[in-house]
Amino acid sequence: MFGWLRHWKPIGGGMIIIALLGSYPATMVLSHKLPDQIADSSRDEVWADQRIGAAIELIQTEFEVRHWSDALPEWHPQNQLIAVPAFQDGLRETLALFADLRADTTRAGRTRNEDLSIAATLILNATGEGSADQLSAAAQALRRFDGLIARAVLDNDAMADLMRAEAALYADILSESVSDIRRSVQSDDHKIFNRARTDRYYRIIGKIYAVGTLLNAVQSDDIVHPGFRDAREKARNTLARAFAPRPLIVSNPEPGDFSLGGNDMMTLAYLMEDAIFALRELEAVLEENHLASTTDIRDRS
Numbered sequence: 001m002f003g004w005l006r007h008w009k010p011i012g013g014g015m016i017i018i019a020l021l022g023s024y025p026a027t028m029v030l031s032h033k034l035p036d037q038i039a040d041s042s043r044d045e046v047w048a049d050q051r052i053g054a055a056i057e058l059i060q061t062e063f064e065v066r067h068w069s070d071a072l073p074e075w076h077p078q079n080q081l082i083a084v085p086a087f088q089d090g091l092r093e094t095l096a097l098f099a100d101l102r103a104d105t106t107r108a109g110r111t112r113n114e115d116l117s118i119a120a121t122l123i124l125n126a127t128g129e130g131s132a133d134q135l136s137a138a139a140q141a142l143r144r145f146d147g148l149i150a151r152a153v154l155d156n157d158a159m160a161d162l163m164r165a166e167a168a169l170y171a172d173i174l175s176e177s178v179s180d181i182r183r184s185v186q187s188d189d190h191k192i193f194n195r196a197r198t199d200r201y202y203r204i205i206g207k208i209y210a211v212g213t214l215l216n217a218v219q220s221d222d223i224v225h226p227g228f229r230d231a232r233e234k235a236r237n238t239l240a241r242a243f244a245p246r247p248l249i250v251s252n253p254e255p256g257d258f259s260l261g262g263n264d265m266m267t268l269a270y271l272m273e274d275a276i277f278a279l280r281e282l283e284a285v286l287e288e289n290h291l292a293s294t295t296d297i298r299d300r301s
Contacts (some may be wrong), residue, residue, distance in 0.1 A: 038212035048150035054217035096124035129171025164286035171279035214241040225289035235278040242271035
């Protein structure tokens with residue numbers, strides 16, 4: 001009466017295997033969800049230093065929402081595609097440079113801040129096995145620094161001076177990426193799919209995201225210098241436009257060849273040049289006000 005069960009077992013087992021095989025590609029796609037837009041100025045916690053807080057929350061988000069690719073095993077679906085691992089590499093490199101800059105711009109005797117210096121080194125080297133522990137330790141070092149600011153144990157340079165240095169850093173990071181794009185466009189094999197090209201593209205997208213998030217952490221009324229608000233808003237808008245394109249296949253056709261989607265690499269370079277120009281303008285506004293303040297102080301003395 002139940003002889004059909006003898007046939008059902010292998011059929012059922014085969015269906016389970018097919019389902020598992022089918023779910024793996026689906027999981028790969030789902031695990032490659034990147035942010036739709038650059039994170040805004042709202043923070044999950046109250047921070048004494050808003051940009052330091054933004055850096056901490058960027059690290060936490062990658063752990064809790066997307067998971068850190070380098071800390072996952074090679075067979076994990078997230079590591080079978082390119083976008084998220086490359087995006088996180090770009091974000092990691094930018095946060096390391098940011099922490100390194102801030103380590104040099106704290107007032108404590110004009111020496112490098114130890115917590116920020118440790119954080120910069122840990123973030124930069126957070127690759128491969130042990131990267132999760134390194135990033136966790138980096139976040140703790142950043143929290144210690146923010147705690148010192150909150151308790152007024154440590155003073156930062158004036159907000160405008162810090163922002164001026166940061167704007168220069170952000171422009172330098174993106175300028176280097178544009179140069180990298182232009183070199184790769186010339187040396188590329190121009191095939192429809194190129195893994196190194198896709199990795200380079202989404203690594204740069206990660207850098208844009210980090211820069212935009214850190215810039216958004218500055219409130220428009222934090223700095224009252226003339227022209228600051230408009231320059232900041234222009235920089236934010238150009239970064240948002242550069243972050244928007246998200247091609248599934250990153251194109252770089254031979255010069256003169258037709259491509260339905262255009263040239264994704266060159267489009268990104270053009271959008272980034274607008275952002276770089278806006279960041280240089282922001283830097284110039286803050287520099288002009290800095291020089292004016294210095295002159296005013298000398299005249300009064």
